[in-house]
Amino acid sequence: MARKKATKTRTKKKASRLRPSKQNKVILGSLLILISIALFFSFISFYLNWQSDQSLLTEFADRNREAKNLLNKFGASVSHFFMFKGFGLASFILPVLLCLSGLYLFLGIPRKGLTSKWIWGLVMMIWTSIGLGFFAAESPLLGGQIGFEMNDFLQDYIGKIGVLLLLLFCLVVILVRFFNFDPQEFARALNRGATALVPERKPKAVVTDLDDTDSEEETSNPITLASEEAEEDATDLYTHKTDIPPVTPEEPSTEELPDTGSELKVEVEQQANEEEEDTDVAAQKLVDNFGEFDPTLELSKYKFPHLDLLDTHGASGGITINQEELEENKDKIVNTLKNYKIGIAQIKATIGPTVTLYEIVPEAGIRISRIKNLEDDIALSLAALGIRIIAPIPGKGTIGIEVPNKKPTIVSMRSVIASKKFQQAEMQLPIAFGKTISNETFVVDLAKMPHLLMAGATGQGKSVGLNAILTSLLYKKHPAEVKFILVDPKKVELTLYNKIERHFLAKLPDTEEAIITDNTKVIHTLNSLCIEMDNRYELLKSALVRNIAEYNTKFKARKLNPNEGHRYLPYIVLVIDEFADLIMSAGKEVETPIARLAQLARAIGIHLIIATQRPSVNVITGIIKANFPARIAFRVTSKIDSRTILDTQGADQLIGRGDMLYTQGNDIVRLQCAFVDTPEVAKITDYIGSQRAYPDAHLLPEYEGEDSGTGIDYSIEERDSKFRDAAEVVVTAQQGSASLIQRKLKLGYNRAGRIIDQLEAAGIVGPFEGSKARQVLVSDLASLEHLLNNETKSDS
Numbered sequence: 001m002a003r004k005k006a007t008k009t010r011t012k013k014k015a016s017r018l019r020p021s022k023q024n025k026v027i028l029g030s031l032l033i034l035i036s037i038a039l040f041f042s043f044i045s046f047y048l049n050w051q052s053d054q055s056l057l058t059e060f061a062d063r064n065r066e067a068k069n070l071l072n073k074f075g076a077s078v079s080h081f082f083m084f085k086g087f088g089l090a091s092f093i094l095p096v097l098l099c100l101s102g103l104y105l106f107l108g109i110p111r112k113g114l115t116s117k118w119i120w121g122l123v124m125m126i127w128t129s130i131g132l133g134f135f136a137a138e139s140p141l142l143g144g145q146i147g148f149e150m151n152d153f154l155q156d157y158i159g160k161i162g163v164l165l166l167l168l169f170c171l172v173v174i175l176v177r178f179f180n181f182d183p184q185e186f187a188r189a190l191n192r193g194a195t196a197l198v199p200e201r202k203p204k205a206v207v208t209d210l211d212d213t214d215s216e217e218e219t220s221n222p223i224t225l226a227s228e229e230a231e232e233d234a235t236d237l238y239t240h241k242t243d244i245p246p247v248t249p250e251e252p253s254t255e256e257l258p259d260t261g262s263e264l265k266v267e268v269e270q271q272a273n274e275e276e277e278d279t280d281v282a283a284q285k286l287v288d289n290f291g292e293f294d295p296t297l298e299l300s301k302y303k304f305p306h307l308d309l310l311d312t313h314g315a316s317g318g319i320t321i322n323q324e325e326l327e328e329n330k331d332k333i334v335n336t337l338k339n340y341k342i343g344i345a346q347i348k349a350t351i352g353p354t355v356t357l358y359e360i361v362p363e364a365g366i367r368i369s370r371i372k373n374l375e376d377d378i379a380l381s382l383a384a385l386g387i388r389i390i391a392p393i394p395g396k397g398t399i400g401i402e403v404p405n406k407k408p409t410i411v412s413m414r415s416v417i418a419s420k421k422f423q424q425a426e427m428q429l430p431i432a433f434g435k436t437i438s439n440e441t442f443v444v445d446l447a448k449m450p451h452l453l454m455a456g457a458t459g460q461g462k463s464v465g466l467n468a469i470l471t472s473l474l475y476k477k478h479p480a481e482v483k484f485i486l487v488d489p490k491k492v493e494l495t496l497y498n499k500i501e502r503h504f505l506a507k508l509p510d511t512e513e514a515i516i517t518d519n520t521k522v523i524h525t526l527n528s529l530c531i532e533m534d535n536r537y538e539l540l541k542s543a544l545v546r547n548i549a550e551y552n553t554k555f556k557a558r559k560l561n562p563n564e565g566h567r568y569l570p571y572i573v574l575v576i577d578e579f580a581d582l583i584m585s586a587g588k589e590v591e592t593p594i595a596r597l598a599q600l601a602r603a604i605g606i607h608l609i610i611a612t613q614r615p616s617v618n619v620i621t622g623i624i625k626a627n628f629p630a631r632i633a634f635r636v637t638s639k640i641d642s643r644t645i646l647d648t649q650g651a652d653q654l655i656g657r658g659d660m661l662y663t664q665g666n667d668i669v670r671l672q673c674a675f676v677d678t679p680e681v682a683k684i685t686d687y688i689g690s691q692r693a694y695p696d697a698h699l700l701p702e703y704e705g706e707d708s709g710t711g712i713d714y715s716i717e718e719r720d721s722k723f724r725d726a727a728e729v730v731v732t733a734q735q736g737s738a739s740l741i742q743r744k745l746k747l748g749y750n751r752a753g754r755i756i757d758q759l760e761a762a763g764i765v766g767p768f769e770g771s772k773a774r775q776v777l778v779s780d781l782a783s784l785e786h787l788l789n790n791e792t793k794s795d796s
């Protein structure tokens with residue numbers, strides 16, 4: 001054992017001895033620089049004295065003879081070898097290369113790229129030597145013996161013109177590959193005209209910019225310069241940065257920027273750049289060779305559904321204005337308010353598809369609460385259902401009274417999909433919900449919501465709303481970009497989407513149907529989604545990005561290696577149609593994973609849409625509500641239900657048939673949901689389903705059912721006093737084993753086993769997996785804290 005160690009250290013020592021130390025690099029570097037200087041001078045003096053020194057070449061050992069070369073006999077011999085026998089004038093490239101290598105070593109510059117400089121240097125040496133041999137065949141000293149002989153050799157085979165063409169071709173290769181010469185850029189520069197090429201101009205611009213020494217200007221300088229000159233000229237950036245200090249002292253206002261600070265900044269930036277450079281260059285090469293990664297390539301012929309699959313539902317597009325109705329309602333409002341001694345200074349109407357908004361400005365001195373209290377009286381005098389009073393309208397100094405139209409206009413899905421707003425939406429997951437009260441198409445991004453809670457009494461338009469969401473996404477997204485998980489306990493609402501299983505749906509491995517209709521499968525799917533979420537977080541972490549959009553951009557730019565597990569991540573949208581049914585029968589088993597997903601899944605592209613008929617507190621629990629800021633309320637039957645879903649009343653005053661309120665945290669917007677009928681959905685799914693598909697639905701990670709463990713249901717009070725400590729140990733170590741808890745907390749085996757069961761019941765560790773340690777379902781301490789806090793809140 002000891003001997004092994006000794007040999008190991010010996011080999012290590014050997015290896016480090018072979019690698020030149022810092023001092024040795026300086027010594028070697030200076031030696032190379034000095035040799036290059038010696039060669040340079042001896043080459044120069046060779047041209048002046050070669051004739052007189054020629055006779056000495058054979059008498060190198062004779063100490064009495066002296067050469068005229070600056071480096072005496074050594075200089076004369078070496079120069080003769082390189083200049084006369086070798087490459088002629090092109091030999092000057094050699095000291096340049098040696099000097100460059102010396103400087104790299106001396107200054108400790110990373111040797112990346114030096115080899116290619118040597119290769120290109122040698123290529124240029126040969127090319128110049130042949131070129132000079134060709135053009136100046138009568139003075140052999142210019143091309144050297146190699147140039148002359150190679151010329152001779154080539155001419156024997158391809159003739160003079162052949163050699164000339166070959167030389168020209170090599171010149172192009174050198175210019176393009178080594179000097180990055182771009183003929184198009186050159187042509188553009190010529191086009192810019194002579195004025196742009198006035199030599200004084202560019203440096204002047206740099207100086208004025210630098211004079212400003214504004215931090216923003218500093219960063220913008222290299223960009224403008226880089227685009228005008230060479231794009232990847234990193235040294236340029238460096239030089240401009242170091243140029244800054246000499247200019248700044250003249251400006252009194254920039255004194256607070258000390259020299260050392262700016263120097264430090266340059267160093268740090270350079271290091272970061274260098275690290276990234278490697279992957280960036282490799283990725284750029286891949287992109288150059290294969291183009292950006294295209295996730296849609298597998299189904300590249302996929303055709304998006306077209307507008308004709310949707311119906312107009314008799315709506316011509318605009319809304320018909322009934323002038324009489326308008327006047328009548330206005331008079332009624334004014335008279336009712338007059339009866340209560342409320343004067344109106346101004347009244348204005350905005351006509352929407354289902355309701356008309358009358359905006360009134362009361363006379364000075366009238367209290368808003370008085371109008372609000374008259375809601376029922378106004379409704380009575382207008383003899384209409386669904387009157388809603390908004391006092392005041394946020395952002396405006398007016399009071400709004402919404403009165404339903406006698407003849408509502410259907411907002412067809414076709415009209416919202418065709419709208420410019422939806423077509424041009426630059427959103428990750430655009431959804432066209434319908435139209436606002438002022439008849440504008442309302443488009444929101446599901447990715448920003450990031451989860452949606454939808455409630456409404458039966459028959460008020462929930463299923464149509466869900467179809468509108470799914471249709472919006474089907475019209476905008478390629479099958480590679482988004483996947484749906486559909487939970488449909490009623491078994492009839494979402495069955496049509498079965499046809500697009502292999503295009504757009506995701507499911508658990510080894511399951512027949514992608515659309516989930518029974519509760520155990522829902523629990524498994526939710527837990528599998530949690531695993532997918534953790535996997536995605538791992539991927540994001542290793543890619544050093546914060547969200548799915550950045551991750552996918554990086555993946556498309558080929559900066560992430562698929563061999564390391566990276567893959568293009570589609571968005572996943574989980575739709576649960578009847579949540580009440582689910583939570584009533586499965587309780588915590590459903591609530592816990594949903595809460596976890598809702599809390600954590602936003603950044604990694606998993607979004608939840610939950611719809612329920614019964615928006616009571618035992619269905620929409622505190623923990624769920626807290627994590628679903630975006631909510632939609634269709635008509636509900638009581639004010640309490642409206643409060644549960646929206647935190648305010650209003651949903652009880654809606655008129656049904658797609659009339660809805662939408663909130664994303666602050667304001668509440670009244671919308672008319674777009675109408676998409678079942679035959680239209682059938683047409684869309686048929687259209688998509690008939691196209692070429694993936695071999696299978698998108699597969700979610702496997703989840704081992706915890707059938708044996710479902711009986712464990714510890715309440716919070718029953719938990720062990722060391723429960724929290726144990727949870728922290730398990731999450732920190734990311735290892736769910738009883739023996740770990742036993743060791744760390746010094747507990748007996750039975751107690752540790754009990755705690756593990758409690759951790760499982762709390763959703764912190766996964767189920768028992770035989771000999772393997774249990775999977776830890778919480779990724780870090782912050783998430784654990786969050787989970788436990790929410791648990792206590794929802795319990796109280």
Ligand SMILES: Nc1ncnc2c1ncn2[C@@H]1O[C@H](COP(=O)(O)OP(=O)(O)OP(=O)(O)O)[C@@H](O)[C@H]1O
Binds near residue numbers: 411456464465613672
């Ligand atoms: N946006 C809309 N525009 C016009 N009519 C609508 C709209 N939404 C719903 N309706 C009408 O209301 C009926 C019921 O809608 P829907 O099936 O969506 O209700 P639901 O809330 O899902 O009911 P349940 O909970 O019983 O399934 C539809 O058949 C349709 O006639």
